[in-house]
Amino acid sequence: xxxxxxxxxxxxxxxxxxxxxxxxxxxxxxxxxxxxxxxxxxxxxxxxxxxxxxxxxxxxxxxxxxxxxxxxxxxxxxxxxxxxxxxxxxxxxxxxxxxxxxxxxxxxxxxxxxxxxxxxxxxxxxxxxxxxxxxxxxxxxxxxxxxxxx
Numbered sequence: 303x304x305x306x307x308x309x310x311x312x313x314x315x316x317x318x319x320x321x322x323x324x325x326x327x328x329x330x331x332x333x334x335x336x337x338x339x340x341x342x343x344x345x346x347x348x349x350x351x352x353x354x355x356x357x358x359x360x361x362x363x364x365x366x367x368x369x370x371x372x373x374x375x376x377x378x379x380x381x382x383x384x385x386x387x388x389x390x391x392x393x394x395x396x397x398x399x400x401x402x403x404x405x406x407x408x409x410x411x412x413x414x415x416x417x418x419x420x421x422x423x424x425x426x427x428x429x430x431x432x433x434x435x436x437x438x439x440x441x442x443x444x445x446x447x448x449x450x451x452x
Contacts, residue, residue, distance in 0.1 A: 303343040303407070303449075304383045306332040309356055309442035313376050315426045316433040323424030328373030330436050333411060334383025335404035336397045343448040344407055348414035351375075356442050364442075369419050376424035377415065378434060379408045401429060 312326030331351060356364050357371035368375060381404070385393035398404070405428050415423050426432045 303336070303339040303347050303411070304334040304445065304447045305347055305351060306380075306383065307351060307354060307356070307442075307444040307446065308332070308436060309439045311437045311439045313424075313434070313436040315376060315378060315424065316435070317427055317430050322427060323376045325374035325376045325424050326437075327439065328371075329368055329375045330434070331375055331377045331415075332380040332383060333377055333408060334380050335399045335407050336384050337399045337403060339399060339404075339407055339448065341407075341410065344410045344414050346451060347446065347448050348411055348418050350446055351415060352418035354444060354446070356444060374421075374424065375415060375419065376426070377408070377412050378426035378432060379404065379428050405429075 308330045310326050310328060310330050313324070313330040314321055315323040352369045353367040355367050357366040357368065357373060359365040381395055381398035384397040385395055386397060387393050408428055412423055412425055
């Protein structure tokens with residue numbers, strides 16, 4: 303399971319001209335799920351995202367996690383995070399989990415992050431063509447992969 307965290311001052315997800323999620327300040331989380339991912343990856347990654355110390359404390363140092371900073375979060379499923387670009391110029395998405403495996407894990411991740419934060423998180427719509435707008439704060443962008451946790 304791979305997450306791209308973007309610290310934002312604001313973010314919004316629009317589907318068919320309708321705003322479905324807005325947040326800020328906080329995180330926009332792009333979430334990629336592969337076939338080998340399971341509930342253990344969900345729990346580990348949700349905790350890591352909630353506690354990643356990338357928000358400023360009173361001294362201006364990146365010392366607070368999202369939960370401590372009281373920030374919002376939007377989670378958007380993005381299978382393209384598992385693209386392989388080794389051969390040619392057309393990316394392969396063979397490592398990305400099929401929807402019947404990835405959608406339940408996406409929902410479980412959102413629920414686990416809500417538990418970690420103690421509040422709802424915004425969501426994209428699984429499989430939809432989404433327009434995602436954000437103002438990256440910093441800019442701060444962090445990539446976390448549950449396969450690299452050991």
